[in-house]
Amino acid sequence: MTKARRLRKIADLAIMNFKPSNYWLDTVQMPAGTPGNLPEHADVAILGAGFTGLSAARTLAQRGAKVAVLETNTIGWGASSRNGGMVLTGMKLGVETLAGRYGMDATKRMYAASLASIDLVERIVSEEKINCNFSRCGHLEVACKQSHFDTYARSVEVIAREFNHQLRIVPKNELRGEIGSDIYYGGMVDEISAGLNPASYVAGLGRAALKAGVCVFENARVDRIERGSRNGAPEFRLVTSCGDLFAKDVFIATSGYTSDVTPALRKKIIPIGSFIIATEQLPEALARELSPRNRMIYDSKHYLYYYRLTPDNRMLFGGRAAFFPETSNTIRRSAEILRRGMISVYPQLRDAKVEYAWGGTLDFCFDTMPHAGRVDGMYFAVGYAGHGVAMATYLGAKIAEQISGGADENPYANVPFRGAPLGLYNGRPWFLPFAGAYYKILDWIS
Secondary structure, three states: OOHHHHHHHHHHHHHOOOEOOOOHHHHOOOOOOOOOOOOOEEEEEEEOOOHHHHHHHHHHHHOOOOEEEEOOOOOOOOHHHOOOOEEOOOOOOOHHHHHHHHOHHHHHHHHHHHHHHHHHHHHHHHHOOOOOOOEOOOEEEEOOOHHHHHHHHHHHHHHHHHHOOOOEEEEHHHHHHOOOOOOOOEEEEEOOOEEOOHHHHHHHHHHHHHHOOOEEEOOOOEEEEEEEEEOOEEEEEEEEOOEEEEEEEEEEOOHHHOOOOOHHHHOOEEEEEEEEEEEOOOOHHHHHHHOOOOOEEEEOOOOOEEEEEOOOOOEEEEEOOOOOOOOHHHHHHHHHHHHHHHHHHOHHHOOOOEEEEEEEEEEEEOOOOOEEEEEOOEEEEEOOOOOHHHHHHHHHHHHHHHHOOOOOOOOOOOOOOOOOHHHOOOOOOOOHHHHHHHHHHHHHHO
16 A cells, blocks of 8 residues: 555544434434323324324324324434435426326326425424424435436426426536536426424424323333224224323334334335435535535435535435444444545545434335325325435324324325235345345446
């Protein structure tokens, strides 16, 4: 190894001397859950105190229901406080793919729901006075290949014609007005998308639910759910680490952390790790060079990167660096991979220190679609595939309205929810290394 390479390696090690912790959680104080013992009975028991569960709980309580949220850890512990804080329009799959699968009418309902979901987040932030840096800054998708950029024009035309929603194409020679990088072939902007601090948002949702009368029990692991009756009426019995709870209805809102408590649901959900690094605070001029319009940015690969500036001018850079869920090893390995990726996009950040690195677990379904409805008599909403900030909030509220007797406005009610072919999956994702290799090959050939 040459002296220059040794010095660069030493410098890189110093730059990577991060603390393995979540930057967002350093910016907020989470609310405490409800003290005391579980009640004997609730109208609705909700598993999971993240975006889905707390949004549902708030809506149900406002409609007069007695609600108990059971959280294995603490409020906002899972992906709701660990994501990039991107509040995005659309879904993981493109509209042409969706229309081919489900027809244009169903796709229109799904797309309209994605727009309405952002409006709902904005309304909750306003009504509950949640200080989470919500901003309609728009998102930018950047093309990693010319063929990817060529598809943007078709998407813009279809979305304008069929959904009456305007996107804007950014050719390569104009891209510097959107991003301080020269590696992409162009971009596509949607001005409707937003950004926020996800930990502050889920903390605000927690406070709003508690204020509405919801009981949120932390460190209340659900070990078993049984069907039965109480006083002659059919009910569920939830056996938890804090005692038993009876409930008329149960809503599963556990996303990537869904367990064997609901085996029929778990075997249809693939928990996938997603990891993020955050740099030191950057000088204002450098931050504006990197992201002149402060967009939420992601690229066009299957094995994608997503990135943005934080409110205090750090570069937050995430991706599927390792597909397995977070451990100390996967976080460290992913941080090294992500830093190399960040520098490939932004050579200007070669000397920027990485101060934070963390991971979370996303919930993908085999069709890469959200799903909401009922399984084994219980309600659920899962499968956000990295688009969960807004859609989890929305589906939590919509399923809550359905539980409390309102209209069924679930846009995914008629989407088939299939598991793995031939029953080759039991909820433990043994195939993730192969899936990761497959997506890397797709990115190479497509």
